[in-house]
Amino acid sequence: MMGDDLYQEVILDHARRPRNKGCMCDSTHCAQGYNPLCGDEVKVCVNVSDGMLSCIRFDGHGCAISTASASLMTEAVDGKSVDEALALSREVLDLVTGKRANAEGLGKLVVLEGVARFPSRVKCAALAWHALEAALHGESDLVTSE
Ligand code: ZN
Numbered sequence: 095m096m097g098d099d100l101y102q103e104v105i106l107d108h109a110r111r112p113r114n115k116g117c118m119c120d121s122t123h124c125a126q127g128y129n130p131l132c133g134d135e136v137k138v139c140v141n142v143s144d145g146m147l148s149c150i151r152f153d154g155h156g157c158a159i160s161t162a163s164a165s166l167m168t169e170a171v172d173g174k175s176v177d178e179a180l181a182l183s184r185e186v187l188d189l190v191t192g193k194r195a196n197a198e199g200l201g202k203l204v205v206l207e208g209v210a211r212f213p214s215r216v217k218c219a220a221l222a223w224h225a226l227e228a229a230l231h232g233e234s235d236l237v238t239s240e
Pocket residue numbers: 129132133134156157158159160217218
């Protein structure tokens with residue numbers, strides 16, 4: 095069992111050095127999210143071809159949790175099918191909202207588990223995933239993590 099300190103470390107690492115940040119390659123699906131409670135803004139862009147995700151990027155600015163969650167998300171869903179990505183997103187959203195008791199099978203995303211204990215941070219962690227879902231559903235309107 096990993097401790098909270100390690101979780102914290104992974105989140106801070108992704109917040110300081112976000113992976114796949116900066117929308118630059120050809121994307122077929124994009125959506126923007128905004129969390130008014132914290133001021134987090136995130137744009138998620140992804141290329142979907144033959145039902146598979148590739149070249150996923152995010153951009154924007156926000157707090158450490160929102161940035162880390164977006165960064166972890168890009169690593170977690172790259173190369174997955176649309177169905178797999180949406181299923182994973184559901185599981186992560188259940189995890190951060192406390193609807194799911196454990197992070198079994200979620201790999202590195204386990205670090206987001208602790209967010210459920212901080213209600214004010216839940217929307218920060220959920221933002222990128224809501225934006226991903228909106229992008230995959232072809233909704234280009236701004237989504238808010240309400
Ligand atoms: Zn935030």
